[in-house]
Amino acid sequence: MKLFRIRGGVHVEHRKELSSEQAIVTLPLPAWLYIPLQQHIGAPAEPVVVEGDVVLKGQLLAKAGSAVSAPLHAPTSGRIAQIGDWMAPHPSGLTQRTIILESDGRDQWCEPLLPIDDPFAADAKTIAARAAECGLVGMGGAAFPTAVKLDLGTRIKLDTLVINGAECEPYLTCDDRLMRERTDEVLDGVRIMAHALGVERIVVAIETNKPQALAIMTQAVAAGGWSKITVTGIPARYPMGSERHLVHVLTGRETPARKLTADIGVVVHNVATARAVHHAVRHGRPLVARVMTVSGQAVRRPQNIEVPLGTLVAELIDHCGGLTEPPARLLSGGPMMGQPLPGRKVPVIKGTSGILALSAVELHGGPVQPCIKCGTCVSVCPCGLVPLEMASYIRKDRLDAAAKIGVQDCVGCGSCAYACPAHIPLVHYFNYAKGRLSAQEREQRKRDRIKRLAVARADRMEKIAKAKREAMAARKAAAKKPEAVAGSAQA
16 A cells, blocks of 8 residues: 655664564463552543452452543452552652452452454444443553544544554564464454444554564455455654554544544554454453563563553563663663653553663663754654754743644654754653643633633622512512502592
């Protein structure tokens, strides 16, 4: 198929060879699991269990907190030991509310939901409801509730479903292994999602540095006779896996600023999400585990592992033979967009695609130097922004000026920081600015709401006062009426 060019991007050193030929293995069941209530975009889940409850694998632990949220289920059978605070998998090292589950070692499933016998005869609402019931979220890292995206076809005219198999982050190979080892499950989920969305075109996009996955998926589609599905290789250039840029490469359509790809008729899902849809629809199984990559030169035996959600990072590293040296950096996700972790006592969540323990020699960069305005960051920015100017405004705390030239359109890919010869942490500036601007917007909305409430109260009080005046005038008029009648009778 015809591919379109995108601007910018960088060629990064991938290091995928550390784990790309390691088949998926299953982690032995941990004795303790730590399940944060916030594992997705949207409102945190709300517990439906209490301390001391005995639960089975797949049993509901917490319900969705709002329309944009996702429930949580028990990754194994056992006892709810505590519902309290535990360190979050976030650079801040702050705690968040967490369900702590003590495993009983039996890994006994609860009664599963009834499978949807013929998903291709079911309507979009039914499939979206099943995805919501099973707690599915985007597993490429964003963790947006899958049910919300599967229901888009009922509100927006869509024509294309893109399956993101690019996996452009260095080191990560879990999606590659899923496409090679769980091909039938992935493609069945793809077809179910396409049916729910009502699209006629499906494109599975895989970077050309994954030739085996590309060949296996192509052969499987041909063997299934699925003419609506096209498997295509795309250039191995970071950030090809970015949703907006992937859609542009495949369709030539550009997503407007502050809009979604759905607004131009395209929905993007990750290959791991497709497999989760297969399990939810065909087997009634909620999302309680995921495949992820553990890699980096500080890891003794990098692997791709299927892991129960809530497993501590320390247990993953121990399963991989431990560390060869203290890591210079411990990351959740890839080295370009991943988040530094505060330690190894943090849990794996639904959006955790990898854990990287990087040695000092693997770190890209050096001491920060003054910007010489060479323009390298401008040339590599895939969004067409001017990072050096945005950073300059942010350093001067001129966030409004940074917003005017597009800081909120930054996708945080890190291409500018990677290419900067002065090693300036540009993405840190932009994330800081976006956080501050979001806080200001929330504060402004709060002030506007208070103002509306004050105006509404003033209007209401004025109406009450007016009604009282009118009532008093009516009483006075009624009191004068008998006097007038009496005066007429005497006359």
